[in-house]
Amino acid sequence: MTIKQVYSPKQIEVLKGTLEKDWFITVLHGAKRSGKTKINNDLFLFELKRVREIADREGIKEPMYILAGVSSSTIQKNVLQELYNMYNIEPQFDKHGNFKLFGVKVVQAYTGNIGGVKSIRGMTSFGAYINEASLAVQSVFAEIVSRCSGTGARILSDTNPDNPEHWLKKEYIDKQNDNVLSFHFELDDNTFLSERYRKNIKDATPSGMFYERDILGSWVSADGVVYKDFDASKHYIHSKDLPELSTFFCGVDWGYEHWGSIVVLGEDEQGNTYLIEEHASQFEEIDYWVDVAKGIQERYGLRVPFWCDSARPEHVKRFQRERINAMNADKARLSGVESVAKKFKTNTLFICRDRVEKFPDEIYQYVWDKAKGEPIKQYDDVLDSLRYGIYNHNKPKTTVKLLKGGL
Template structure:
C-alpha cells in the first residue's frame, strides 16, 4: 500500500492465502488503473490477467472473487471482460500460445496467477506489455526447484521495483491448529514438506521416497492372506530396451493400498504383455489397467483383447507426492519378498538436484506404481485439496 513497486511476488507454501490476497489486490489495482486512465483521457485502459490456463484463471481467481464479493464477469468473444472501467484481457501463460492474446497491446498492469508454471517467454512478454503509466504486476506462486528462473531472476534479485513476500503454512491464521497439524503430519518428509509447509524453493535430496520403511510398509504372503481385498487395479509402464513393468494393487475397506504382484521383463513384444494382463484379469476380474500413454498402439491392443486399459495421468511431481503421502500415512504396503524389482529400485530412485525431478534410473516398477496409484486416486486427492483451500 505504501510502496510504488513494479512487481509484487507472493510466494510460499500451499493454503497460505497468497491467491486470496492477490485477488483482493487485483480488484484494488483495477480501480487504481481506472483512475489513472481517466486522468489521461483513455477510454479503454487494458490489463492482463494470466494463469496457467483459462480454466485455472476461472477457478483460482474469478470464481473466488464472485463467491466473495458477488461480482459477475461478462466475457466477450476474445476472453475479455470489463470491470471498474478497465478492459481485462485473459490469457494462459503455461505455453507459448499465450503470447497471441497479448502481443502488441499496451497494458496498465498484470496479475499472473501460479507464476512458476509460466512459460518464461510468455512471462517476459507480459512484463514488456506493462508499459502504461503506473503499471504494476502481481504474481503469486508455490515454490519450485532452486534453479527456477522466477526464483533466480526475480525473487533473489529484489530492488525498489521488485518486492516479494514469503509465506509459510503457519502464517495463515485463519486455519485451525487442528487442520495445520493434520496437514503437517500427513505431508511427506523432505522436499514436499519443505515446499508445502515451509514454502521453500528446494529440490529433493537423496531418495525420492524417504518415508518408505521396510519394517512398516511391507507384508508377507501369510499376512496378506489375512487381509480382505475388496478391489484391484493395475499400473503399466511399457518398455523394451529398458524394463517394462506391470504391477497389481489391492484395496481393503479402509482404502489401504497393497502392491501384491509385479511383472518385469526386457525385450518382450506386446503379445507377452497381453498374456500377463489376461492372466491378471482371469484371477482378479475385469479390472482397470492404468497404462503409460507413450505407446498408444499397445494400449489399443489391450483394448482389442478386452482388457480394460485407460491412459494413466503421468504427472511426475503430483504423482510422486500422491504415492509419498500414502506411504507417510502408512496406507501403502508391498509384498516385499515377492516384488524383486521394487526392492531393486525403491532405495536407488533419486532426485536430480538441478531439475527438481527424479533421475531417470531405477524407475520402471516405480513409474508403473505411480501411474496406477495417482490415476486411481487423483479425483479423491484433488477433492481433498479443494476442501483444504476453504478450511
C-alpha cells in the same frame, strides 16, 4: 468486521507493503494453502479500481489489464471462481474470452507456452496479475512485463516454490528493491486454518523436498532417495497377512530393452493400498503383456482398470481390442511421486514382499536429479507403474463451475 477478521497477519503485511508505497512487480511466494492467492485476488480488484482512476484522469475510455495463468482452466479455478464465490463477481465474456470489470477491459493471457500471449501482442496494459508465475515460460513472463507500459502500471504475481535456480527466484525474488517486492509465506501464516488441519497436513506431507516446499515455502532442491519415508519394517507385509480387499487396479509401464512392468494394487475399506502382484520382464512383445493382463482379469475381474504409460499408444489400443480396460495414465511426475510418497508417509501403502522381486532393487536406488528437481530416469520401471496406478486411481474427479460466457 475488523481487518484482522478478514486477513491473516501475513496478508495484512502484504496489504500494507503494497498499498502504502508504489512498486512495479510484487511476488507472493511460498507454501500451498498459505493465503497467497486470496490476498492477490483482492489486490487484483484494488488494482483494477486504481487503473480506472488513472484512466479517468488521462481521458482513456477503456484501459486494458492482463490476467495471466498457465491455462484458461487455472485462471478459472484459482482466480475467477474464487471471486465469484467470495464476492459474487460474474464477468460477462466477449467472443475473445475477455471481460470488463470496474470499467477496465481484462485480457486473458496463458503463460504455459509461447503461443499463449498472442492476445496481448501490441497492447498497452495498465497492469497484470500473473497466477502461478513459476510455471510460466520465461519469455512469456517477460512479454507480459513489457506490455505493462501504461501510466502507473503494476504487476501482481504469486507462486509456489520451485528449484532454487529457477529464473523467477534469481531474477526477481532475489533482486527485490523499491520496484520489486516479494513476500514469503509458510503454511502456518494462514491463521484461518485450524491447528488440527495444519498438523494433519504436516503429518501427511512426505519428508524432504515436498515438506520444505509445501509446508515451509522454501525454494529447495531435491536430494537423496525419492521415497525417504519408505520403511521396510513398516511397509513390507506377507501376502498371508493381507486383509480383505474391495477394489483392484493396475499400473502399466511399457518396456522392451528396459524392463516392462505391470503391478496389481488392492485397496481395503479403510483406504489402505497394497501392492499384491508385480510382473516385470525384459525383451517381451505385446503378446506377453496381453497374456499377463488377461491372467489378472481372471483373478480380479474383467473391469479391473489398467492405467497405462501413454508413450506406446499402439500397446494401449491392443489392450483395448483384447477387451482389457486400459486407459492412458496421467503421467505428471512430481504430482505422481508425491501421491506415492504421501502414502508411505501416512503408512497407507504396503508391499507384499513375497510377491515382488524388482521393487526392492528400485526403492533405495530411485534418487533425485538435483539439477532438474525430478527423479533420475533409472531404477524406475516398477516404481513408474506403481505411480501410474496410485496417482490415477486417487486423482480427484473435480468439476469447476464455468462462469457465464465460458472460457
